[in-house]
Amino acid sequence: MTKNTGSQVRKPSVLDNFKPLLIDVAVPLGSYYVFKDALGMSTFAALAWSSVVPAMRTVWALVKERKTNGLAAIILAANLVSLLLTFVTGDPRLMLAKDSGVSSTVAIGILVSVRLGKPMMTAGMKPFLIKGDTAKEAAWQRLASGAAADSAAFRRKENAFSVVWGTVLLAECIARFVGAYTVPVDTMVWLGSVFMIGAIAIGFVVSGGLAVEPMERMLKAEAEAVAETEAGQAEQPAMSVAA
Template sequence: MTSPAATVTAPVADTPAATAPRAPRKALLDSMMPLLVDVGVPLVSYYALKAAGLSTFAALAWSSVLPAVRTVWGVVRERRLNGLAALMVTVNAVSLLTSLLVGDPRLMLAKDSGVSSVIGLVILVSALKGQPMMSDGVRPMLVKGDAAKDTAWQRLSAHSAAFRRAEIRFSAVWGAALLGECVVRAVGAYTVPVETMVWLGTVIMVATMVFAFMVSGRVGAVPMQRMIAEEAEKAARSAR
């Protein structure tokens, strides 16, 4: 997420919380690293494979395999598969297999928008059902490993309607953004030259991510962080 903590008043120095501004930045970098790998590696691989003499379709196919392998390896290494990871692995595998069978480079490009649409739709539906899928991703960033804040999250998620609305808004923004990206990239896949769309699709995806980070931070993460801090402080006063 865009570092929502950066917009919150800094804590008083000489306390453990005084280092808080660095924690969300590290969490942001950690959460962005898989995205950077999934964006940068396929793009560099595509042009490298093209330079090596592979066809457009072959270069697209091989460069698409790498993110899928990375995702599966991450699941194997951590020995757990959450709902979003399972969804991404499944959709990537099905779309890649389909495009390989058809052999159309434009379909190879369009499959990325298909991945975004399915994931975006599932995230959006989870928000509309009141079970926001993105909460598991933003929670570590907001509680920062603080037991008091984690307990505050649990209380607020269970009993605060305002907090639940912020959770839902956070996921809804991401779901809507990914669906919007799907439409733009699908149109581009069949109207823009393939060579152009390879890098333009990446630009569209990064722009979508930046937009979603900013908006979801403002309407979801920042209000949630404020409520967590207030709840943790209230609990600390009560315990004195």
């Protein structure tokens, strides 16, 4: 186990790696369905109460850590848009089109995060690439910080992952909106779900080939390079003692 200034460095667990997803995404979404379906709250009340955690996380990051919690902020923004759209009633086509408002909020937030140099989808991708591996975690930090030879390429792929998902979700939003006013209402009721499933499938395939697989190779190569360097450094003192 690695050490730092005489004390052991705790290996991050799988839970540590997935904690941002659990707190910022799973808790708000899960609580919404609990409030609405299990407790029988109205859509408005369920959205409002499920926004408490992302709101607190966003404020905490801004006040205490002086940074933006991207995942919590985008979930909060999507909930706020959904709250506003709950007042939209009457026209069935408008009711169908309003779902695109939530998708567009998420999509635009993701694309803006890339522009700001803080790609939002990284928080969701990183746990699946690191898998609690200390060596890969260290390799990620070196690649992301610019300390490794492949850092520039790694950052481009990291940005590409978020760009793909932002673009796919925005395209899904546009398709859903257009369909709401051009396709028969009865058809669009189920076609909207097909659009979403199709967008997610495309997102996984394109982002996997364009970003995830190259990043996995870079992480593996960086971790192996460091391991070889450390092994070589460990052998030198032993050879000196033997001499």
